[in-house]
Amino acid sequence: xxxxxxxxxxxxxxxxxxxxLASPPLFAVADGLGGHLAGEVASNLALSLIEKELKExxxxxxxxxxxxxxxxxxxxKKVYERSREKSDYRGMGTTLTLAYHLEDKLYFLHVxxxxxxLFRQGKLxxxxxxxxxxxxxxxxxxxxxxxxxxxxxxxxLTQAIGVSPSVQAxxxxxxxxxxxxxxxxxxxxxxMLKDEEIEEILKKNLSLEESCRTLINAANLKGGYDNITxxxxxxxxx
Numbered sequence: 001x002x003x004x005x006x007x008x009x010x011x012x013x014x015x016x017x018x019x020x021l022a023s024p025p026l027f028a029v030a031d032g033l034g035g036h037l038a039g040e041v042a043s044n045l046a047l048s049l050i051e052k053e054l055k056e057x058x059x060x061x062x063x064x065x066x067x068x069x070x071x072x073x074x075x076x077k078k079v080y081e082r083s084r085e086k087s088d089y090r091g092m093g094t095t096l097t098l099a100y101h102l103e104d105k106l107y108f109l110h111v112x113x114x115x116x117x118l119f120r121q122g123k124l125x126x127x128x129x130x131x132x133x134x135x136x137x138x139x140x141x142x143x144x145x146x147x148x149x150x151x152x153x154x155x156x157l158t159q160a161i162g163v164s165p166s167v168q169a170x171x172x173x174x175x176x177x178x179x180x181x182x183x184x185x186x187x188x189x190x191x192m193l194k195d196e197e198i199e200e201i202l203k204k205n206l207s208l209e210e211s212c213r214t215l216i217n218a219a220n221l222k223g224g225y226d227n228i229t230x231x232x233x234x235x236x237x238x
Contacts, residue, residue, distance in 0.1 A: 001101060003027065004208035005231040008216045010188055011224030018186050018229035019043035021098070026054055027231045028098035029114050031186040033160055034083075038092030042079055046094045046161050049075045054100065064102055065171060068109045072096070072161075072169045076111075079162030093163035097128060097184050099233065106182060106233075108172040112160045115190055117198070118174060119181040124199035127172050127182075131159035154191070181211075182233040188226035192219035208232050 005022040009015070017032035017039030030046050032039025053071035058064040075096070083092045095112025108116045113130040129135060133156040134148045148154060159167055174182075181202060189198070193215070201214050212230045219228050 002208060002234045002236055003231065004212050005229075006209075006212045006216060007227065007229040008188075008220070008224075010227050011220050013225075013227055015040065016227045017043060018188070018227040019047045019094075020229050020231055021047045021051055022231055023051060025101040026051060026098065027100075027184060027233060028096060029184045029186050029229050029231055030097075030161075031095040031112065031114050031188070031227070031229070032092070033094060033157075033163070034089070034092035038083070038089045039094070041082070041089060042092040042094040042162055045082060046075050046079055046096050049078055050096065050098060058102065061102065061105070061107075061173070064100060064107055068098075068100065068107065068171065069169065072109060072111065072167065076161050076167040077165070080165055083162055091163070093160035095157070095186065096161050099182060099184060099231075101176075101233075104176055106174050106176055108170075108174070110170045110172070111167055112157055113155075113190075114184070114186045116172070117183040117185070117195075119183065119199070119202045120177065120179070122199075122203055124195055124202060126195065127174065128170060131170075132157050149194075155187075176235045178235055178237050180235040181208075182235075184231040184233075185215075186227065186229045188224075188228035189215060189219050189230065191226060192222040192224065192228075208234055 021028040030043035032043035097114040
């Protein structure tokens with residue numbers, strides 16, 4: 001497997017509250033929530049904890065999924081506890097979307113509105129569902145996909161790491177194929193670019209680094225209203 005990761009502050013924010021992890025077989029992105037330094041603290045803490053929780057090798061699917069679910073509970077607990085230690089951290093939290101490569105599959109664990117995508121044979125597939133108010137409204141048929149993109153509540157999350165004592169993460173498994181590309185990204189990319197625009201960039205068959213840089217540049221050209229963080233993986237024949 002090959003990979004490339006990058007983060008960019010964007011064109012509006014004064015600091016970067018995103019964090020990333022690219023340490024095979026574990027990859028992750030996190031988008032911190034909260035004022036002052038709280039978002040940065042939450043995203044950094046979550047990824048350092050998840051790396052610690054999942055650092056020991058696993059031998060099979062059942063063991064991995066159990067460890068992932070237990071890890072996210074422990075990470076949520078510790079971020080929540082940290083948020084209550086001082087007034088500057090009150091209300092802090094973070095999204096977390098991770099991928100773990102085991103044998104011929106990628107296992108994804110997801111909380112919040114950062115996303116995981118699969119790009120296969122020229123088509124982009126979204127692997128995660130946003131834990132957001134507007135996505136829930138869309139699923140219930142109350143608004144259209146077009147309305148989701150401009151709705152005033154589009155950034156309001158229904159779940160995030162550390163904002164409450166418990167959290168329910170989604171787990172997805174995908175059998176990999178040679179040539180697949182998998183994208184983990186914070187919403188600094190996906191609020192600026194539609195899925196179709198991301199797909200068009202990935203269709204250019206650029207290197208992993210060039211693809212990431214092109215995606216970031218495109219998001220910044222659209223306004224760059226948030227931090228932009230990407231991890232792009234490619235399944236090769238080795």
